[in-house]
Amino acid sequence: MSSIVDLKQLKVNFQIRQGFIKEVIKREKKIVKAVDNIDLSIKKGEILSLVGESGSGKTTTGRAILQLVEKTDGEILFDGKEINNKSNGYMKNFRKRAQMIFQDPYQSLNPKFMVIDIVAEPLQLMKIKVSEEEKIDKVVKALEFAGLRPGKDYLYRYPHELSGGQRQRVSIATCFIVSPDFIVADEPVSMLDASVRADIIKLFVEMKQKKNISFLFITHDLSLSWLISDRIAIMYLGKIVELGKADLIAGACRHPYSQALTSVLAVVGDRRKRKRIVLEGEIPSPINTPSGCRFHTRCPLVKEKCKIEEPKLREIEEEHYVACHYPEIIK
């Protein structure tokens, strides 16, 4: 299977603004390494989940792929070719093929637009010429695909007339109307109730299966990522610490951080089977990342080598990569 997106040594830094005098006189620059040397490929027709706590760089990775933030270094290949964000023609086509679904459907839809205008806006922006009837037809089809049936009933409503789940479906219709190949979904269901969530994620799986759309699914909800993805990448402080099949979450993980994360995950309907490993403290500041392995300050298995040498992401089993010197199972 060939890949739709390849990240090679991707780096995204943000410079922190400081007082003018500090910047001029001291010449010190504070830099946040939001994403630091990531290698990742997303295969065609695959759902890859990017999980991690806030500040781990998962959203920045998604945004960098879609050229919503500028990368600092490295390469981002889309369909085998490097994204050329200088060429208008290329970008227009790229925007058509790569779409994004945002977290908060209460804020991502224009409150003054009717559903038909929201969903048809990409057509207009991409200068896809359609007649009025064709436009309505396309919008209705997209809405119905997104589960708003009959689509006609929703055309002339405003976002405030819709529930959270319905709004998120409108966002999905909006990105679906241009038939993209790749979608970055940034916490698309975290604002929704559990009973509504199920339908939306089913829709993602359906889009993948029927239309062969690839997804980068960004989430902090481990059990959800386990449920829908083919592969999962776990991030910590701008690095991928573990990458593998979805059963990572169900107990196959080897990095101490992933083990701790999955151990505190509560499950509804079953008693806890694993001992909880509750890490102390919080993610260190991404401005002064710890030396060596970034996780060494909180790792229960830390050894001398971890403080000095940074571990590389290496394959320990087929399709299972871990960035740890001593990927042992915590007892």
Added chain:
Amino acid sequence: MKNENILEVSNLKTYFKIKEGIVKAVDGVSFSLKKGESLGLVGESGCGKTTTALSIIKLLADNGYIEDGKILFKEKDITKMTESEMLPIRWKDISIIFQGSMNALNPVMRVSDQIVEAIQLHENISDKEARERVTKLLELVNLDTGLIDSYPHEFSGGMRQRAMITMALACNPGLIIGDEPTTALDLMVQAQIIDLINDLRKKLDTSMIIITHDLSIITEICDRIAVMYAGKIAEIGTVQDVIFNYKHPYTEKLIKAFPNIYREREMVESIPGFPPNLLDPQKGCLFADRCHKKIGEICEKVDPNLIKVGGKNHMVACHLWEGKDE
């Protein structure tokens, strides 16, 4: 003393007046809470769980009012109290951990001053004594006491939540209400706060009401669970009863909406349809038109009462179980 109820809510009805009419946000909710016990109120947005809590601490919005029912706290009826009678009770006896700790703390006041203020409003003690107590409380919630004079923006989300908990504990209340206390937090921080709450419950023997939409945390910190739907309690019982031996079709659907990583990977279920409009709710069981176990006309015509099933205090409001008391 141990088994005496600290809080008894009976037939609580809290309504909101809006332009279009009256919204029955909470409509006939009854439950009780023993000393040292922790009750989880779960349900989806709009089911009335927060409104129930705000009724108990009497912090309803201006257009909200308690239409009927009793809230007995230490045998005194809160619903009948005036604001001036409520003032000494609020925070001294009943405190609340608000949902967004980011917004609940005053951004231009030092954390220490905010907590001292809360203490001195209720107790006549000197600044020094109050500060000493704050230091002790911060130790209790594992916050670095050196940070006592920081401002909220200098804290991370987890630290702010700890500061909120400190504030809720400040006057050693008999009842703490936690409104989504872990919702906006990262998984690991959430685990830390859950441990902290459990630890505090053991040490202080405080009663708690935890409001959340996340069933998974409820099983970790609560003794009993009440599942709410459309302003009413659908099912109430111990964690064992409600999670592992559920009776109400809504509870069943809600549990199945959460993925279970210990089992086979199968798609979670959703609940078709929408919650009823509480401005003009239909007759009969409010869950009837979304229910997969509807037994007939009775569901659409008759409002089900909470009845006992199986376990000691396991109650469910569903016609399916009428006359089947084991």
